Amino acid sequence: MLSCKDVSVxxxxxxxxxxxxxxxxAIRLHLLYCRGCARFxxxxxxxxxxxxxxxxxxxxPDGAKLSASARDRIRAALRRN
Amino acid sequence: xxxxxxxxxxxATWLDQHGDSLYRFAxxxxxxxxxxxxxVQETLLAAWRAKDNFAGQSAERTWLxxxxxxxxxxHFRRSSxxxxxxxxxxxxxxxxxxxxxxxxxWVRPPSAWASPDGALEQAEFWQVFQDCLAGLPARQAQAFTxxxxxxxxxxxxxxxxxxxPSNVWVMLxxxxxxxxxxxxxxxxxxxxxxx
Numbered sequence: 001m002l003s004c005k006d007v008s009v010x011x012x013x014x015x016x017x018x019x020x021x022x023x024x025x026a027i028r029l030h031l032l033y034c035r036g037c038a039r040f041x042x043x044x045x046x047x048x049x050x051x052x053x054x055x056x057x058x059x060x061p062d063g064a065k066l067s068a069s070a071r072d073r074i075r076a077a078l079r080r081n
Numbered sequence: 082x083x084x085x086x087x088x089x090x091x092x093a094t095w096l097d098q099h100g101d102s103l104y105r106f107a108x109x110x111x112x113x114x115x116x117x118x119x120x121v122q123e124t125l126l127a128a129w130r131a132k133d134n135f136a137g138q139s140a141e142r143t144w145l146x147x148x149x150x151x152x153x154x155x156h157f158r159r160s161s162x163x164x165x166x167x168x169x170x171x172x173x174x175x176x177x178x179x180x181x182x183x184x185x186x187w188v189r190p191p192s193a194w195a196s197p198d199g200a201l202e203q204a205e206f207w208q209v210f211q212d213c214l215a216g217l218p219a220r221q222a223q224a225f226t227x228x229x230x231x232x233x234x235x236x237x238x239x240x241x242x243x244x245x246p247s248n249v250w251v252m253l254x255x256x257x258x259x260x261x262x263x264x265x266x267x268x269x270x271x272x273x274x275x276x
Contacts, residue, residue: 003185012254016228016235036190043261046197050210051229053201054109066104070118074096077122081129 002030007037015044089141092129099145100125106146110153110226112219120156124149150231154241157223161243176255179262191261194269206268213263221256224249 002010007030010023019027031038066074090098103124107117127148135144181188200206214222220242227233227241238249 003180004187004190005180005185008258009254012257013250015257016250016253036187039191039193040261043191043194043197043264044257046194047257047260048229050201051225054207054210055230055232057207064105064108064114065101066118066121067114070104070121071096071100074100074118074122074125078092078096078125078129081126 002026004030004034004037007031007034008040011037011041011044015048088137089132089135089144092125092132095125095128095141095145099142102142103145103149106149107153109230110223111156112215112222116156120149120152123152127152157227157241158243161241173255176258179258192265192270194265197269200268209264209268213260213267216263217256217259221252221259224252225256225260228253 007027010019010027013019014024014027031041100121103121104117107120108114111117111120124145128145131148135141139147179188180186214226217225224238224242227238228235233241235246235249238244239246242249244252
């Protein structure tokens with residue numbers, strides 16, 4: 001029998017790699033009666049969706065900007081080029 | 082803004098037009114302002130040298146980001162060589178504490194998250210998400226960002242971090258558990274109270 005910890009490892013692994021049907025079946029059986037792990041699976045999908053969105057967002061982090069000194073340094077380097 | 086496919090604008094204007102975007106892109110991934118600044122500089126220099134090869138099939142910004150992505154991979158490889166990744170510790174106390182000692186059940190099972198899709202539309206959520214990401218141990222954050230934000234496969238991630246698959250899977254698992262926990266505490270758990 002798989003524990004919740006085992007299943008959490010496997011659900012995470014499934015994000016990165018195809019699992020064997022045997023393993024998938026064992027996970028499904030666990031999820032039938034374990035609401036916590038079933039939620040964890042949905043939350044992994046959410047993390048993926050959120051991270052995917054992050055890839056398209058230009059505002060992060062924090063609307064950080066190049067400092068004036070960095071800007072000057074880069075400008076000078078480009079000019080030397 | 083020159084963001085349409087086709088022509089490159091005057092390279093002298095790249096820093097003003099794209100510098101901040103490139104910087105944010107780099108900062109999210111390296112989490113070190115100095116390293117991010119250096120990456121912007123390397124990217125713009127490389128772009129300058131390669132400007133004759135610009136095929137005009139993508140927007141200028143997209144082209145610059147593609148160059149930056151290569152510079153980032155180089156950066157990760159370099160830093161992995163300089164400070165080789167220690168073998169991932171077998172135990173991680175913060176992670177172990179999430180499961181009961183006697184039968185590895187959740188100590189506090191994940192709760193149901195209300196309207197997760199709605200969260201993605203809220204600026205406050207992104208602040209929390211960013212804080213949670215910043216709170217991860219550096220290697221875990223790198224592994225997570227490269228995989229989930231940039232879509233690297235396990236194989237590519239192993240190359241970038243000079244690590245074994247078993248190592249990166251452990252890092253990713255821990256990163257995801259920590260992020261989940263943080264979001265639940267800082268966003269989804271607080272919904273009933275003050276949102």
